[in-house]
Amino acid sequence: MLFSRACSLSNYLRCMPKLLHSFSRPAMNLADVISSLNEFASLSLAESWDNVGLLVEPSPPHTVSNLFLTNDLTERVMEEAVSQKADLILSYHPPIFKALTRVTWKTWKERIVIAALENRIAVYSPHTAYDALPNGVNDWLAKSLGECITVPLHPAAAVSVSGKVSHRVEFVVEQNLETILSGLKSIQEISYKTYSVVSDGKNCTRVSLNCTQRALIELVNFLSKEGVLQHGTDIISLQQPPLPNSGMGRLCTLTEKASLAIVINRIKNHLRLPYLRLALGVGKTLDRQVKVAAICAGSGASVLRGVPADLYLTGEMSHHDILDANAQGISIILCDHSNTERGFLEVLKESLTERFNKQIKVLVSQADCDPLKVV
Ligand SMILES: [Zn+2]
Incomplete structure (x- = not known):
């Protein structure tokens, strides 16, 4: 210092x-x-x-x-x-x-x-790292509904790490197998297996390989030069598995149904709010039973839009998003943006x-x- x-x-x-x-x-x-x-x-x-x-x-x-x-x-x-x-x-x-x-x-x-x-x-x-986190902001907000089972509305996927396998490439070799396999061996960050197959009545070899993003570019150049790419090659981007209990928003299934009026009181208690705003779904009343609620701390419209549920709970939504959801019979509770996060x-x-x-x-x-x- x-x-x-x-x-x-x-x-x-x-x-x-x-x-x-x-x-x-x-x-x-x-x-x-x-x-x-x-x-x-x-x-x-x-x-x-x-x-x-x-x-x-x-x-x-x-x-x-x-x-x-x-x-x-x-x-x-x-x-x-x-x-x-x-x-x-x-x-x-x-x-x-x-x-x-x-x-x-x-x-x-x-x-x-x-x-x-x-x-x-x-x-x-x-x-948003705390929004997506298991037991983070959204799971804290979900507790306001009462006992329920929650799953992320938009699950987070594991991040692909540079240098990790990112693609699978599959192609059939009809001739010059030795040349192609020897070329593959000279490319780093790939691994492959070969299988004997019959294609159009001819004995051929199917090559299935995994590679990194970096190796893919070199591989595609090589296969193009050898004329393999032009005969049908499948390049599959490998998805990372979803991370358990992580992601944006939560879909909450209440262990026991409760009336909207009861759920409103629970939310007020959990968020320590004397009031909140309610937009009843078309044809719905305070006595209507709630089984499934979709929630999103903060400003939830983009995360909640189109999710089938009895109730949306978030901090703020636009007038037109509210009307759209209400027309589908979904009731909406708004608590103002940061009141759904601060606790x-x-x-x-x-x-x-x-x-x-x-x-x-x-x-x-x-x-x-x-x-x-x-x-
Ligand atoms: Zn926020």
């Missing part, structure tokens, strides 16, 4: 109280904390459009004694994090999403970055306190709240 490139004498003196504070308590290196968080929920679970992981990093070395959890990192929450001497903020929603082209005092997102760096606070966001932070606090073996103090923001209020 002493006089590193990024920490001038004046910065060092400003950092001193915080450093002395950190040295007096158990702490972990930021890199170790981030790697542990990435093990807790692999960032590969996040949607491709998302912006997850470590978003703001103070100059190293940086140690973490206080981990501060929030759903949204607003300026008010940042003030609270500073007053609580946070070293790392885990903000469920990424406070930086679109690329920043400058960091000035002009917009609140830029000021968040400035405040984080000036106060030596790192910022990490898991967002998970208390579950997360327990999990991370245990994970970091009490070396890190985990706090949940008190200032963080949904911006919408009923007045």
Whole structure:
């Protein structure tokens, strides 16, 4: 830390109280904390459009004694994090999403970055990785319905790893078998088997091989040159198996049917809300029994659209998506966006306190709240 490139004498003196504070308590290196968080929920679970992981990093070395959890990192929450001497903020929603082209005092997102760096606070966001996670945000939300069996609406697949087998290629060789097999042996990252077959009354050899993405390009060039590709070659992209209990949204089958009125009360209790909004499906009443509910924390329209269910539960949906679902007899409960997410932070606090073996103090923001209020 002493006089590193990024920490001038004046910065060092400003950092001193915080450093002395950190040295007096158990702490972990930021890199170790981030790697542990990435093990807790692999960032590969996040949607491709998302912006997850470590978003703001103070100059190293940086140690973490206080981990501060929030759903949204607003300026008010940042003030609270500073007053609580946070070293790392885990903000469920990424406070930086679109690329920043400058960091000035002009917009609140830029000021968040400035405040984080000036106060030596790192910022990490898991967002949709926690949505997809088994026992993550969506499974926490599913508990609001009562006892039920849940499966992801859109299962997450294991990520294909560079260098792993990605394709199967099958073709029949009528002549020059030795040349072709010798050519295959010269290509790395493939393995093959041969079978004797009869094709058009002729004795031929069927070759079935597995290869990586890198080897596929070399292989296709080779087969094209040898004239094999032109005689019918099957190239099959191998799918990764779905990860159990992981993915976007949840389809929840209640162990015992319950009336919509009862389910509404359960949701209010679980989410600690005095109210929620209900759009009854066409021809439905509060006495209607609910057996299957599709849920999605946050903004659920794209995940829920077209899913057959008695009930949709999410934070927000557009007027026209509501009308479409209602017309199909599906009732909708909306609780406002972050009210369907925030309660998970208390579950997360327990999990991370245990994970970091009490070396890190985990706090949940008190200032963080949904911006919408009923007045
Ligand atoms: Zn959200």
